[in-house]
Each structure stands twice: as structure tokens, then as C-alpha cells.
Amino acid sequence: MSEDLSLIMDDADEHMKKAIQHLEVELVKIRAGRANPNMLDGIVVDYYGSPTPIGQVGNISVADARTLTIQPWEKNMLQPIERAIINSNIGLAPQNDGNIIRLFLPPLTEERRKELVKRVNAEGEHTKVAVRNIRRDAIEAIKKLQKDGLSEDAAKDAEKDMQLLTDKFTAQIDKHLEAKDKEIMAV
Structure with a gap:
């Protein structure tokens, strides 16, 4: 059973990393006034x-x-x-x-900068939703394991670990968004 739990955790971790990588790719495409x-x-x-x-x-x-x-x-x-x-x-x-x-590349106007910040935040929100969906799927898999004989304590611990993993990736998303916002708003 613990092997199945670690498999679920590893799979969720891998999917969350891919969501972060996708966010990074999308943020690079949003121009911040500098040629890239x-x-x-x-x-x-x-x-x-x-x-x-x-x-x-x-x-x-x-x-x-x-x-x-x-x-x-x-x-x-x-x-x-x-x-x-x-x-x-x-x-x-x-x-x-x-x-x-x-x-x-023309210099960005204040209005355009604010639009770009909104776009950055929308991308970040999409990534957060993706991470939460991965967490939901993993927790459903843990509950399925619990029905198949996993102890309640082990299931609760696994759900807590999954939440900690989700929090870690959400913090990474926030850091990316904050850095991009700063880059865009710098004149």
C-alpha cells in the first residue's frame, strides 16, 4: 500500500512540475518591454x-x-x-x-503594462487551478486506496502531504508571478 501512496505522490509531483514549466513558457511569451x-x-x-x-x-x-x-x-x-x-x-x-x-518594440504605456499584468495573473490562476486539479485527483486516488484497505491514519497523512506539496507549488507560482509583475512594471 505504501508503494501505491508514493506512486500517487510522485505522479502528482511530476504533474505539478509540468504545470510550473508550462507557466514559465507562457510568461516568457508575455513581453515586458525588453526584446526577447x-x-x-x-x-x-x-x-x-x-x-x-x-x-x-x-x-x-x-x-x-x-x-x-x-x-x-x-x-x-x-x-x-x-x-x-x-x-x-x-x-x-x-x-x-x-x-x-x-x-x-515600442515602449510600454502604463495602460498596456496593467493589461500585461492582468494577463500574467490570469496565466498564474490557470496554473493554480491545474495544480489544485492534480491535488484533487491524487486525493481521490488516496481515498480509493483507503477503500481497498489502506488505514485511515495513512490516508489522512497522505492527504496532508498532498496539501503540503500543493502549497509548495502554489508558492512557486506566486514567486513567478511576482517577478514577472515587477519586470513588467519596471520603467
């Missing part, structure tokens, strides 16, 4: 008829704090990359000089 190549993740370019991630058709680099440059490996890819960026709706206008594409 990860902002272009998810943009696909039509590369000879097949949709290809933008990072696989050119070199993306940070020229300065507010400028991204994209150097395509093939010159004929300038137009498709430019179109893909415009169609992606990320709010940046590409500037094509015939060799590279530059993306200038």
Missing part, C-alpha cells in the same frame, strides 16, 4: 509549402533592449517571414531592409 527572441515562438513561416517555425528559417538575435533582428538563411525568405510576423498579430511591425528584418 522567445517572443517569436509560435510564429510559423510558409517555407516552400510547409509551415516551419520562424527560428528554423533564420537567425533571431537581440540587437539592443528594444530591437530584434531576423537574418534569414535564404534571401527569398524575407517576404514570407515579414508576412508571418504581420499575420501573427504580436503587435510589431517588421522593417525589411533587403537583408534583415528588424522588429522595434
Whole structure:
């Protein structure tokens, strides 16, 4: 029985870690006023008829704090990359000089910063809900084990451990959100 309990705890821990990793990926995509190549993740370019991630058709680099440059490996890819960026709706206008594409990030207004903070907090809330759902599923599995012969004390201890694990991951989520909020609100 204790082997089954540790299996449930390990599984819940693994799923909660994945939820945190997903949050980290989503937070990177939310721009905080500084240029970051990860902002272009998810943009696909039509590369000879097949949709290809933008990072696989050119070199993306940070020229300065507010400028991204994209150097395509093939010159004929300038137009498709430019179109893909415009169609992606990320709010940046590409500037094509015939060799590279530059993306200038405008400074964030106070209103836009507050919108971004709301978006960050919404992502955090989604992750907290995911962590609570993982906890719920684990507690249901523990109660099922209790019906199958696990002692009541062991079940209560396992539920307490599951709550401690949930609290630990919720605190991690709060730290991520606080750091991102600070980054966004810094002028």
C-alpha cells in the first residue's frame, strides 16, 4: 500500500512540475518591454509549402533592449517571414531592409503594462487551478486506496502531504508571478 501512496505522490509531483514549466513558457511569451527572441515562438513561416517555425528559417538575435533582428538563411525568405510576423498579430511591425528584418518594440504605456499584468495573473490562476486539479485527483486516488484497505491514519497523512506539496507549488507560482509583475512594471 505504501508503494501505491508514493506512486500517487510522485505522479502528482511530476504533474505539478509540468504545470510550473508550462507557466514559465507562457510568461516568457508575455513581453515586458525588453526584446526577447522567445517572443517569436509560435510564429510559423510558409517555407516552400510547409509551415516551419520562424527560428528554423533564420537567425533571431537581440540587437539592443528594444530591437530584434531576423537574418534569414535564404534571401527569398524575407517576404514570407515579414508576412508571418504581420499575420501573427504580436503587435510589431517588421522593417525589411533587403537583408534583415528588424522588429522595434515600442515602449510600454502604463495602460498596456496593467493589461500585461492582468494577463500574467490570469496565466498564474490557470496554473493554480491545474495544480489544485492534480491535488484533487491524487486525493481521490488516496481515498480509493483507503477503500481497498489502506488505514485511515495513512490516508489522512497522505492527504496532508498532498496539501503540503500543493502549497509548495502554489508558492512557486506566486514567486513567478511576482517577478514577472515587477519586470513588467519596471520603467
